[in-house]
Amino acid sequence: MKFIIQVNKGPYQHQTADSAYQFISAALAKGHEVLRVFFYHDGVNNGTRLTAPPQDDRNVVHRWSALAAEHDLDLVICVAAAQRRGILDEREMNRLDKDAHNLAPGFRISGLGQLIEGVVLSDRLVVFGD
Amino acid sequence: MIKKCLYVNRRAPYGTSYALEAIDVVLIGSAFDQDISLLFIDDGVFQLKSDQDTTGIEMKNFSSAYSAFEMYDVEKLYVSKEAMTARGLKKRDLVVDVEVLSDNAIKDLMDEHDVIFSF
Numbered sequence: 221m222k223f224i225i226q227v228n229k230g231p232y233q234h235q236t237a238d239s240a241y242q243f244i245s246a247a248l249a250k251g252h253e254v255l256r257v258f259f260y261h262d263g264v265n266n267g268t269r270l271t272a273p274p275q276d277d278r279n280v281v282h283r284w285s286a287l288a289a290e291h292d293l294d295l296v297i298c299v300a301a302a303q304r305r306g307i308l309d310e311r312e313m314n315r316l317d318k319d320a321h322n323l324a325p326g327f328r329i330s331g332l333g334q335l336i337e338g339v340v341l342s343d344r345l346v347v348f349g350d
Numbered sequence: 351m352i353k354k355c356l357y358v359n360r361r362a363p364y365g366t367s368y369a370l371e372a373i374d375v376v377l378i379g380s381a382f383d384q385d386i387s388l389l390f391i392d393d394g395v396f397q398l399k400s401d402q403d404t405t406g407i408e409m410k411n412f413s414s415a416y417s418a419f420e421m422y423d424v425e426k427l428y429v430s431k432e433a434m435t436a437r438g439l440k441k442r443d444l445v446v447d448v449e450v451l452s453d454n455a456i457k458d459l460m461d462e463h464d465v466i467f468s469f
Binding site for chain 2: 261262300301331333337339340345347
């Protein structure tokens with residue numbers, strides 16, 4: 221089956237990012253396809269490379285980047301939600317005249333069209349959030 | 351390819367960003383020519399309440415967006431009868447014309463759709 225995944229919550233406070241990661245890992249292991257992971261609402265906070273969790277905790281952001289590298293996963297951060305919450309790549313930094321960017325490896329910033337297109341091209345949308 | 355998309359709005363308009371950010375997804379879905387329906391359940395029915403005044407909470411009042419949906423060919427709006435009744439709301443209290451559905455009818459509505467967005 222071909223999935224598109226939507227992640228609506230940031231890391232650590234809520235189990236959303238963990239459940240989404242575990243679902244995707246399991247789906248890929250079973251031979252399913254994950255067309256795209258779309259991060260919306262506070263879910264865009266999964267894409268900052270500046271998180272520094274304690275050594276004995278899981279690193280949610282690194283985990284996403286590693287999964288993306290291993291499976292060529294398309295991790296898309298919603299641009300409108302990201303601008304509100306301070307998640308920027310270098311291009312957005314320059315465009316918005318900010319002094320830093322923080323997008324983690326394996327993520328890209330794009331629009332909501334990526335969610336709708338993904339929904340059209342997939343068999344199923346699975347939403348993680350509360 | 352056109353899919354039947356149901357946007358389920360479950361939360362009050364303010365307090366979280368879900369309602370506001372759901373509107374963007376609806377408009378993009380319309381731009382992609384998808385077959386769009388909106389369903390308001392639980393506290394989501396408050397999103398459609400007329401005469402909202404947000405000055406006291408320093409939030410943008412975006413309830414006019416629902417009236418503008420018609421211009422984007424978003425015309426199928428449904429609300430939960432149970433949610434309305436529990437909150438003392440009548441159809442005349444809402445900013446747009448809606449179809450009121452029982453929980454059983456909502457079950458059928460969900461079955462009819464290819465995709466369910468949840469906010």
